[in-house]
Amino acid sequence: MEIAQVPLDILKTYPGNPRKGNVDLIADSLATYGQYKPITVNHTTNEILTGNHTYQAARKLGWDTIAVTYVNVDETTAAKIVAIDNKTSDYGTYDNEKLLSLLEDLPSLAHTGYGDDDVDSLLALLDEQSVPSLTLNTPLETTVAGGVSNTQKQVSLGEYAERYAQKQTRMLMMDYENHVYIWVAEKLAEYRKQHNLENNSDALRKLLENTFNESAPTE
Amino acid sequence: MKLAELPIHRVKRVMTEDEASELVGIFVQNLEANCTEAGIFIDDETEEPLLAYFPMEEEVGLLRRSVLNIKYATTKRQSTGISNVSRTFGMAPRKVVQMREACKPTALAKDQPEEHAVLIAFAEKFAEMYKEFAPDLYARDAGNLNEAGLDNEWRMTDDALWTSGVVNKSSTLPYHRDGFNFATWSAMPVVRRDMKGGYLHFPEYDLTCACRDGWVLFFPGYKYVHGVTPMTPMAKDAYRYSIVYYALRGMKDCFTYAVETARGRVNRTAREDNAVKVLKGEKESGVKAP
Numbered sequence: 001m002e003i004a005q006v007p008l009d010i011l012k013t014y015p016g017n018p019r020k021g022n023v024d025l026i027a028d029s030l031a032t033y034g035q036y037k038p039i040t041v042n043h044t045t046n047e048i049l050t051g052n053h054t055y056q057a058a059r060k061l062g063w064d065t066i067a068v069t070y071v072n073v074d075e076t077t078a079a080k081i082v083a084i085d086n087k088t089s090d091y092g093t094y095d096n097e098k099l100l101s102l103l104e105d106l107p108s109l110a111h112t113g114y115g116d117d118d119v120d121s122l123l124a125l126l127d128e129q130s131v132p133s134l135t136l137n138t139p140l141e142t143t144v145a146g147g148v149s150n151t152q153k154q155v156s157l158g159e160y161a162e163r164y165a166q167k168q169t170r171m172l173m174m175d176y177e178n179h180v181y182i183w184v185a186e187k188l189a190e191y192r193k194q195h196n197l198e199n200n201s202d203a204l205r206k207l208l209e210n211t212f213n214e215s216a217p218t219e
Numbered sequence: 220m221k222l223a224e225l226p227i228h229r230v231k232r233v234m235t236e237d238e239a240s241e242l243v244g245i246f247v248q249n250l251e252a253n254c255t256e257a258g259i260f261i262d263d264e265t266e267e268p269l270l271a272y273f274p275m276e277e278e279v280g281l282l283r284r285s286v287l288n289i290k291y292a293t294t295k296r297q298s299t300g301i302s303n304v305s306r307t308f309g310m311a312p313r314k315v316v317q318m319r320e321a322c323k324p325t326a327l328a329k330d331q332p333e334e335h336a337v338l339i340a341f342a343e344k345f346a347e348m349y350k351e352f353a354p355d356l357y358a359r360d361a362g363n364l365n366e367a368g369l370d371n372e373w374r375m376t377d378d379a380l381w382t383s384g385v386v387n388k389s390s391t392l393p394y395h396r397d398g399f400n401f402a403t404w405s406a407m408p409v410v411r412r413d414m415k416g417g418y419l420h421f422p423e424y425d426l427t428c429a430c431r432d433g434w435v436l437f438f439p440g441y442k443y444v445h446g447v448t449p450m451t452p453m454a455k456d457a458y459r460y461s462i463v464y465y466a467l468r469g470m471k472d473c474f475t476y477a478v479e480t481a482r483g484r485v486n487r488t489a490r491e492d493n494a495v496k497v498l499k500g501e502k503e504s505g506v507k508a509p
Contacts, residue, residue, distance in 0.1 A: 117415065120432040121453075124412035127433075130280035134288065134333035140278055140340055160336040160343075163376070164328035167476050178498050185495045192488075199484035200491060 003038045006068045008059055011041060013052045014078075019086045021053030025113050027060050032111040038067040040085075042078050049078055050085045096122055136161055172204075222352040225273060226258040230424045239423045239444040242394040247446040252418045252429035259352065260426060269421065270438035271352055272428055275408060277344050279433040283410045285337035286460040289327065291388050303390045308338045309383035310373045312469030313479075321483030322373060322473035325383070338384060342375040342464055345406040349380070349437060353404075360403035364466060367401060373470045381406070381464040389414065389459050392447045394422065397440035401466040408435040409461050413454035419461075421445050430461065440465065 035058070039051025048055050049071065058066045073081065100122045103114055131138075136158035176184055185200075192203045205216050254260065257273035275282075291304045307325045328335045350357045360380050373382050380403050397405065409430040411417065419428045419436060421443050428436055438445070440463070450459060473479055496502035 116431075121412045124283070124410065124432045127280045127283055128287065128412075131284040134281070134284055134337065136333055136336070138281070138333065140281055140337075142340065142343060155340075157333055157336040157340065160339040160376070161328075161332045163339070164324045164335065165332070167324050168329050169323070169480060182495050182498050185491050189492055189495075198481070199488040201484045201488075 001069050004068050004070065005065045006041070007065050008055065008063060010046055011055060011066070011068070012045070012047050013055060014047050014049060014082055017052050017082065019052065021056075023053050023056045023060060026053050026057035028111060029113070030054070030057050030061055030063075035067050038069045040081070041068045041070055043070040043072045044074075045078070047078065049081045096125055100126070220257065220273060220276060222273065222348055225271065225352050226256070228254075228256065228258045228260045229263040230260050230269065230426055231263045232423055233425045234423045236423065239394075242422055242444055242446075243396065244393055245446075246391065246393045247420050247448045249416065250418060250420055250427045250448050252427045254426045254428040255431075257434075260424070262424075268353065268356065269424060269426070269443065270428070270436060272434060272436050273352075274431070274434050275344075275348075277341070279410065281337050282341055282408060282462070285334040286386050286388075286410060286462060287458070288334050289331060289386060291386070303392065304388040305385050305390065306388075307383065307385050308335055309342070309375045309381065309464075310467075310470060310473075311383065312467060312473060313483075320486045321479035322470065322476075323479065338386070338462065339375050341408070341462075342379040342381055342384070342406075345408070345435065345437075345464060346376070346379045346381075348435070349404065349406065352437075356404060360401075360466075363402050367468075367471045369401070369466070369471050370473060370475060372476055373473050375464070379464070380404075381466050382470040383467045384462060384464045387461045387463070389417070389450055389452075389457075390447065390461070391417070391449050394420075394444050394446035396442070396444055397463075397465060399468055400441045401468050401471075402439070402441055403466045404437050405440045406435055406437050406464040407440075407461055408433075409459065411457075411459035413452065413457035414459040415451040415453055416448045417450040417459040417461075418448045419445055420448055430459075 035054070039054050040049045041047065042049055055066060071081070100119065103109060103112065103119055103122070106112065109115060109119070134157065136156060138157045139154045140157065141152050142155050174184075188200050188203050191207065192198070192200070195203070195206055197203050197206060209215055254270075254272060259271045260269045261267060262269060289306050291306050293302055293304050295302055306327055308327045309325060310322065311319065311325045312322050313319055325335075327338075346357075357380070364374075364380060369382070371377065375381050375384075407419070407430075409417075409432065411430070411432045417430060419430055420426070421428075421438075423443055427448065430436065447461075474482070493502065
């Protein structure tokens with residue numbers, strides 16, 4: 001495959017190119033590293049099949065020529081090349097650990113297209129897998145103050161849940177027709193009075209304890 | 220990183236408190252972060268500390284797993300009336316209009332005890348960090364809470380200054396002050412991925428904190444107006460969770476848990492008795508039958 005250096009003025013972007021690219025980023029790459037891969041042009045029409053945004057970036061930079069490889073294809077094949085070239089790049093994914101390692105080994109992220117935010121996101125993605133699930137036995141480090149310096153000790157999540165588990169109540173809702181509601185509420189009020197109780201929760205519990213002759217659990 | 224040796228960054232006030240108040244309720248515009256380095260930021264003139272910002276260097280994976288697992292609800296913030304996807308944790312004060320008759324733990328403690336326990340464990344870690352980078356401020360805040368009569372039982376942990384918290388899911392909050400809080404600094408760790416923006420802006424100092432993943436911001440949210448810049452997801456599953464720890468003023472009216480529970484039951488019974496009178500036509504009332 002021959003590579004030709006071609007004046008930008010004779011080339012045409014592909015009409016109706018569906019791909020949207022980041023021309024500024026490509027321009028930064030061209031300005032920093034030069035053009036390290038040619039664009040693809042249909043010889044019969046001078047239309048660009050791959051590298052439309054590279055062409056735009058080169059124009060933006062004021063280049064006169066660009067490296068091109070030519071193909072000779074009909075209109076249908078040209079359209080198919082445009083489609084598959086974009087689709088194949090869509091299917092590319094990353095090995096995030098390798099990508100992170102590549103970026104972290106660089107002295108700077110300048111002119112890589114990546115920023116600190118992207119590295120943070122890669123680290124976050126890997127961190128998501130570091131704790132796949134939580135249970136009350138999940139251990140964690142805690143700092144214990146004392147003596148000359150603080151020390152670390154391992155505790156379980158359960159120890160932090162305890163303070164809250166002791167403070168949990170649930171409401172029991174009951175639903176009656178109005179006339180039954182009045183009867184039930186008045187009977188409960190009477191029962192409270194008889195047993196010197198302050199609320200319906202205690203009244204119902206006492207009633208059940210008396211009915212079944214057993215005490216409600218204390219914990 | 221030794222928190223006791225955090226670098227000091229001096230920043231100039233660019234707006235008065237009153238001018239900042241006029242921004243309350245307005246959405247923050249897109250801004251570039253200019254608070255990106257770890258350190259304590261102080262007023263250049265008065266030397267009053269404004270905020271501290273640094274990486275957690277703690278078990279961020281646990282915090283991340285917790286907030287990723289939590290089931291969120293869309294709620295309207297009382298202070299701004301703006302909808303927000305969030306979940307509260309820690310302790311909640313009485314709120315009779317919401318049928319919460321007693322001070323009690325938030326529902327998350329019951330619904331997702333493991334996730335809740337992580338948030339509480341981190342309250343302890345943040346309290347330790349606060350003590351380390353600003354022991355005087357910590358002591359002052361602890362003194363304020365004791366003076367206000369906040370029962371120790373309603374703190375997240377014995378050492379934590381905070382009673383309560385909220386996890387905000389990718390929420391672009393307009394400028395606001397945390398008006399319902401005690402005069403204590405809040406802690407706000409952030410976990411995020413593939414989300415651009417979502418920085419915290421303090422207009423009085425034109426300070427825009429990057430809120431990086433795994434970093435924590437400490438600041439007096441009751442004092443300085445602050446708001447979140449717009450966010451743009453860069454991936455389908457992008458997220459930004461801010462976890463805000465604060466001390467709710469409403470908690471100072473809470474009795475001990477045992478008393479709260481008993482009072483709640485008595486109040487509920489009184490409402491049930493009232494409903495009888497209403498149903499029998501003996502009482503005109505706005506009291507609804509339960």
